[in-house]
Amino acid sequence: MLDDQALLEPAFSAATPRQRVVLIREFANRRATGLFDELRAGPDWRPQPPRRVPGLASAVLFLMVKDEAEIIGQNLRHHYALGFRRFFILDNGSSDQTAAIIAGFRSAYPDAGVFSASDYIVGHYQAKKMQALVAFMQAYLHYEADQPDWLFFVDADEFITFASGAGDERRFGDVLADPSKTLLVFHWAQCASDRVLEALPVGEDLSVALPIVWPRMKVAVTKVAYRLNHGLEPIQGNHLVEEFPYSASDVAIMAEADFYLFHYPVRTVEQLRRKVVNGNRALLATADRDGLSGTATHWRTYHQWYEQAGDVALRQVVEEHIDGCLNG
Template structure:
């Protein structure tokens, strides 16, 4: 079985190396990555993995966040050029966790009739106010939500992985895959979980919302519904000057946090911290 992961990223230098190391250690054979004009050294990190022969690097300098187009190209390349049996389309802040320890084993056990899997995401809280800046994110962020909501208060939509298919098309957000214009039914996965680290510092959040929303505004292909959560944070908080307060509010005060842990609404989850501590950089 051949497992390929695609990655579209821009300015994710603080997390992308850990993300690549983790997935390569859990059964991914090759990563196809598109760097969208990063300026923080992300492209240099990707080039390091390309030189080691475990990553194919593509580049898109146009800041239009044309995700569906670029990810579809990578997913089709995975099937046509690299013979992928399964393809995971991921963001840099997502860690696809196999409950059995290996992504290949989990996907190999899926019945042949299933062409796509729906995988839930679990958001980790931002670092505490006293966390040391020099520590990596996985040492500062160990508490996650049992059930995550997006910035509009709606359930966080799952992501979809799929079998390697030359005619596959990926929707914006990687939430749906299509064949011949029809959505492919995605079976819920019990063997995979996505550990999600969308907010790792205030500066990172502000940059993501500003760059991401302004890129979508420049993209004539997408409707205003695409990137709805980014657009909401941009218009309601970034432009309104309340994004710092929004960021602080993402992490409950100590008493509320302890209550959440006691009730099970929050979970002290150190799986990734332990996995990355045991895995030296490739």
């Protein structure tokens, strides 16, 4: 799917597996930015409700969640409608109704395999936790006749979304069925409300409550899926993989199929308050090793602002997010 693959292959062949990850990020960001900006400005821009991609039935969707009751149900239903039938979830000590909503989803969709575990370690060790969950999944499903092929990693506020009225979801299926592909690279499309919301209206669809999608890709941020049993492991945040020992032709940039991760990181004052408090608590519990204690520093900053000015500071963050999504 790399249309300009010939430009990337010479550099790839001379690079180490770790250096290839950097090349993938740089190339994918340029490619996705150009495609998104062109599509977003054109007449075919029309985010689509999920239409089933049959190949996703052989994939596994991994999530790590905490206090996401207002959004986790819609996330699971969205990805179920897209075609996922296996969900592995780490619930990091939620104190709201997150666990009950996951259980309700399991009951409502009996053809979906839903594994959910209570994660008691507060520290921000997402990459290691996901690697552990993948290892568990492989052992857990060992005797299943239909073995998983692809692993997808999303957060509760990320929705795999088709963003064109002209194309179709078969292009996604073609990538999944292509045995030469080992890594899928998605990009964020940031979304926001049209005004500062104190809380999300009960039962309201996110696309209605937060209808603004940025007019251009202001910052390119990747998330990945990869083929199982190829030695790939996600980095912190699931934004890329640790190493990539394969060729450029093994990579699919999903913007080329008009698929993005519609991202709802800042939704309401209530949600942001919860996220800032939980995020800061997780960072404080993160051991000072492997560089992890220095990650996600923006949450430390937001928490400092919140301590100084309370919800006034949070409303300002929401306003800035809305402005960024309105104006790119």
